[in-house]
Amino acid sequence: MLRFILTRVSLVIPTFLGVTFLTFLLIRLVPGDPIEVRVGERGIPPERLLELRHELGLDRPLWQQFLDYIGGVLQGDLGVSLVTRNSVFSEFVTLFPATLELAALAMLFATVVGLPAGIIAAVRRGSVFDHGVMGISLTGYSMPIFWWGLLLILFFSVGLGWTPVSGRLDLLYYVEPVTGFMLIDTLMAGEYGAFWSALHHLILPMIVLGTVPLAVVARMTRSAMLEVLGEDYIRTAKAKGLAGKRVIGLHALRNALIPVVTVIGLQVGTLLGGAILTETIFSWPGVGKWLIESINRRDYPALQGGVLLIATTVMTVNLLVDVLYGVLNPRIRHSR
Amino acid sequence: MHTMPLLDIKNLSVEFTTRAGTFRAVDGIDLTVDEGEVVGIVGESGSGKSVTSLAVMGLLGSNGTVVADRMRFGGKDLLAMSPAQRRKITGKDVAMVFQEPMSSLNPCFTVGFQIMETLKVHEGLSGKALRNRAIELLEQVGIPAPESRLSAFPHQLSGGMNQRVMIAIAIACNPRLLVADEPTTALDVTIQKQILDLLVRLQKERGMALILITHDMGVVAETAQRVVVMYAGQVAETRPVDALFKAPRHPYTGALLDALPERALGKRRLPTIPGVVPGIGDRPQGCLFNPRCRFATDRCRIERPALFDVDAGKARCFYPLADAPVGAGEVL
Numbered sequence: 001m002l003r004f005i006l007t008r009v010s011l012v013i014p015t016f017l018g019v020t021f022l023t024f025l026l027i028r029l030v031p032g033d034p035i036e037v038r039v040g041e042r043g044i045p046p047e048r049l050l051e052l053r054h055e056l057g058l059d060r061p062l063w064q065q066f067l068d069y070i071g072g073v074l075q076g077d078l079g080v081s082l083v084t085r086n087s088v089f090s091e092f093v094t095l096f097p098a099t100l101e102l103a104a105l106a107m108l109f110a111t112v113v114g115l116p117a118g119i120i121a122a123v124r125r126g127s128v129f130d131h132g133v134m135g136i137s138l139t140g141y142s143m144p145i146f147w148w149g150l151l152l153i154l155f156f157s158v159g160l161g162w163t164p165v166s167g168r169l170d171l172l173y174y175v176e177p178v179t180g181f182m183l184i185d186t187l188m189a190g191e192y193g194a195f196w197s198a199l200h201h202l203i204l205p206m207i208v209l210g211t212v213p214l215a216v217v218a219r220m221t222r223s224a225m226l227e228v229l230g231e232d233y234i235r236t237a238k239a240k241g242l243a244g245k246r247v248i249g250l251h252a253l254r255n256a257l258i259p260v261v262t263v264i265g266l267q268v269g270t271l272l273g274g275a276i277l278t279e280t281i282f283s284w285p286g287v288g289k290w291l292i293e294s295i296n297r298r299d300y301p302a303l304q305g306g307v308l309l310i311a312t313t314v315m316t317v318n319l320l321v322d323v324l325y326g327v328l329n330p331r332i333r334h335s336r
Numbered sequence: 337m338h339t340m341p342l343l344d345i346k347n348l349s350v351e352f353t354t355r356a357g358t359f360r361a362v363d364g365i366d367l368t369v370d371e372g373e374v375v376g377i378v379g380e381s382g383s384g385k386s387v388t389s390l391a392v393m394g395l396l397g398s399n400g401t402v403v404a405d406r407m408r409f410g411g412k413d414l415l416a417m418s419p420a421q422r423r424k425i426t427g428k429d430v431a432m433v434f435q436e437p438m439s440s441l442n443p444c445f446t447v448g449f450q451i452m453e454t455l456k457v458h459e460g461l462s463g464k465a466l467r468n469r470a471i472e473l474l475e476q477v478g479i480p481a482p483e484s485r486l487s488a489f490p491h492q493l494s495g496g497m498n499q500r501v502m503i504a505i506a507i508a509c510n511p512r513l514l515v516a517d518e519p520t521t522a523l524d525v526t527i528q529k530q531i532l533d534l535l536v537r538l539q540k541e542r543g544m545a546l547i548l549i550t551h552d553m554g555v556v557a558e559t560a561q562r563v564v565v566m567y568a569g570q571v572a573e574t575r576p577v578d579a580l581f582k583a584p585r586h587p588y589t590g591a592l593l594d595a596l597p598e599r600a601l602g603k604r605r606l607p608t609i610p611g612v613v614p615g616i617g618d619r620p621q622g623c624l625f626n627p628r629c630r631f632a633t634d635r636c637r638i639e640r641p642a643l644f645d646v647d648a649g650k651a652r653c654f655y656p657l658a659d660a661p662v663g664a665g666e667v668l
Contacts, residue, residue: 232439238395239434240454240505241427243420254444330489331443 008322012315019311020073023304024066027295033058034082034298056082069304078308079301081294088305092287096309097180098168099279099286103271105202106210111264114214118221118260123248125226134222137215145274149208149281156204163204166283170197209278213267220263224256231255258329265321269314341368342513342545343392346406350384350391353399359616361387361400363569366643369513374539374546376560376577378553378592382613384569385549389515392547393432394422410512428458431506433535435518437498441490447474447501448486451508458509473504478534496527500534507538513545514538520555532559553596557581565589567652568613568624575649583659585651587629623653631655 035044035052044052053059057068072079078088117137121130157165168182169175173194175185183202186195228234229252237251272288279288287306294302326332350362362384369375377385391402394414407414409430414422434440441450451470455461461469467486474482477500490498499519506514516535520528536559539546548559556563556577563580565573565588573586584590593599594607611628614620623641626632635654643650 232434232436233442235395236434236440236502236505237442239393239427239432240457241423241425242453242457243423251442251445255442329444331491 004326005319005323008319012319015315016308016311017070020070020304020308021066023307024069024300027298027300027303028062030295030298032298034300037296037298073308078305081302082299083294083297083302088301089309091290091302092306092309094180095285095287095290097177098182098284099272099275099288101181101183102202102205102209102278102284102286103268103275105206106271107213107264107267109206109210110213110217110267114217115221115260118218119225119248119253119256121218121222122225122229130222133218137218139215140211141215141219143211145208145212145277146281148211149204149278152204152208153281164201168198168201168285169194170201173197205278205282205284208281209271209274212270212274213264216263216267216270217260221256221260224259225252228252228255254328258325261324261328262321265317265324268317272310272314339370340411342371342373342410343367343369343547344406344408345392345404348388348391348402348404348407350387350396351401351403353401354616356616361569362391365564365566365569365571367392367564367571369545369547371512372539372543372545373562374536374548374560376556376563377547377549377566378551378556378563379566379572380551380613382568382615383566385566386517387569388566389432389517389547389549392515393430394419394426395432424458427454428509429511430513430515431509431511432515432517433499433502433506433519436522437495437502438490438522440502441498443490445489446486447488447490447493451486451501451505454505454508469508470504473508474501476507476538477501477504478530479504494527495523496531499523499527499531503531503534503538507542507544510542511544513547515547515549517549518551519548521550521552535559553592554598565592568619570624570652571643571650572625572653573646573649573651574643575646575651579648583657585646585649585656586625586653587631587655587657588625589651590657591628631657 033053034056035049035058039049050059057065069079078092080086081088081091084091114137117133121127121133124130153165156162164170169186173186173191175182175189175191175194178185178188182198183195186192186198225248229248233255234247234252237247242251275284275286276288276291278284279286280292283289287310291303291306293299294306345365345367347364347366348362349360349364352359352361365384365388367375367377367388377388379385387396387400390396391400392407392409396402402415404415409425412425414425417425441447445453448467448470451473452461452466455466455469470486471482474485479485479497479500485493485497490501493501503519514535519535520531523531532555535546535548538544546559548556550556560577563573563575563577564571565580565586567588573580573584573589575585580589581593584593588609591607591609595609597606600606609628614624614627620627620637621640622638623629623632623636626636629636633655639654641652641654643652644654644656646656
């Protein structure tokens with residue numbers, strides 16, 4: 001098992017380098033550098049511009065800048081934001097819990113709704129429910145996130161006034177961030193009003209972010225269940241005289257979960273990518289919104305560091321999924 | 337003089353609805369099995385023998401419709417039972433062993449879990465008693481070091497071992513009837529014999545009835561007391577094993593016996609039966625076997641024979657074979 005993990009970790013290194021290189025290159029391909037963006041249309045004397053560029057080291061050849069950056073990263077130094085002058089890492093760590101909270105709830109939403117929906121659709125294959133679930137999930141999967149988000153805001157926030165339009169918490173409340181997770185912090189502070197407010201703020205972003213994973217989970221669960229339900233061991237389970245619930249909920253589901261868990265794990269990447277759009281729509285103060293702002297400001301270190309940290313998170317989750325896959329599937333566990 | 341049979345089925349039909357139409361896989365068969373009796377059901381692939389056994393177990397999916405005049409087990413009407421009532425019998429009084437041991441056990445659960453599950457559900461055992469009973473069962477089916485095998489997963493055992501586990505699960509609650517659907521087909525020849533011997537031993541020890549489904553006449557000859565030969569969803573011939581092997585009455589039975597290698601000694605070629613069992617769209621008029629039967633007459637091609645009484649049993653043929661074995665199925 002340890003060897004397996006070590007092999008997997010070593011495979012992460014090229015991915016890591018690739019991600020670093022690509023973000024470094026791509027953001028520099030975008031016209032305008034941090035200084036030009038900051039001075040905007042006011043203009044700046046050319047000699048002053050050169051001076052500032054020199055200060056930030058932007059006048060050196062790209063390869064030198066890249067090696068410098070990589071050198072820093074390898075020493076655990078992601079640099080300093082050009083805008084706020086704070087360390088990129090500490091900015092990320094401050095904002096990341098908000099994204100994580102949103103992503104975790106979105107995944108929870110996708111799993112809690114998608115798994116049962118997929119199971120029932122498979123068991124009642126060809127029924128109205130089955131066609132309904134598959135139709136809705138195809139729609140959900142195909143829908144642009146930003147459009148879906150705006151639609152929900154229009155309907156529930158503007159039209160019905162049920163949910164807030166943006167942010168994490170009403171201005172009425174202030175909760176000292178301890179874990180950074182609003183739901184936990186408010187509960188720890190004993191502020192139940194704030195807790196409800198935080199929950200209210202989470203509902204729409206959670207649905208918007210969870211829609212694509214929900215569709216994927218529902219469809220994957222259905223197809224995995226359909227495949228498993230035709231297996232010989234399901235017939236054996238029935239021949240034992242087991243009740244339908246046990247046959248489906250234990251014998252079939254346990255096997256069907258193997259591919260579903262993999263898919264859920266792979267959705268984490270989609271989720272963090274989707275968080276960028278969702279956070280922007282709902283002004284959610286997480287890393288997604290921060291990244292978009294960093295792009296707009298051409299804040300090179302912030303963007304590079306942020307993408308790198310998100311990539312690391314995704315790779316870690318994928319590694320965990322692989323390990324979990326072995327736990328779920330005894331055939332894999334023993335062949336390792 | 338005859339006590340009530342353990343399993344009593346009259347005029348059982350099973351139909352499957354497919355896109356191509358309705359297909360009658362089992363067509364009006366009668367089947368009785370007495371307490372402690374071994375009945376062999378023989379036939380080619382597609383003859384309806386497996387479907388019959390699944391109907392008995394109540395394991396047909398929702399697209400299979402079971403119709404019968406009578407279907408009784410131990411005096412209870414299986415047709416009148418609710419699914420929940422049926423489940424109390426299934427796996428307890430009637431148990432089944434399947435063809436593919438490697439895929440018939442759930443790959444995600446240990447062997448011990450899968451044996452104990454049956455005991456828990458039907459006998460309400462738990463704790464130490466449950467575990468001991470499972471070990472005892474593994475011992476009875478000839479699995480060495482049974483205690484350590486409890487925690488093994490199916491993929492860690494061989495096909496023969498898995499089939500032993502399947503048998504252990506089937507006999508766990510002392511069933512009165514065990515249905516074995518081609519239990520040795522997927523196994524190596526050397527293991528086949530062991531598994532068959534095990535089944536026969538358990539049947540004798542426990543006095544349970546056994547339905548042995550196979551396409552191997554040799555297996556039937558060794559184990560069964562009575563044989564039901566099925567063809568295209570119907571009973572072609574049903575007789576005691578000695579009488580049937582000595583003098584088959586249905587030409588199909590005769591041809592099956594002639595195809596046994598040990599009966600073809602000295603012949604240059606092993607006799608075969610030309611053609612295949614008719615499927616969904618090509619049921620012939622008249623006797624279902626007539627296109628493959630070398631004795632078929634015009635009558636056989638027009639009129640469908642009923643099951644006629646022959647010595648010690650029944651055969652579905654207008655012209656039952658005579659006593660002397662005539663090399664009936666030899667290829668023309």
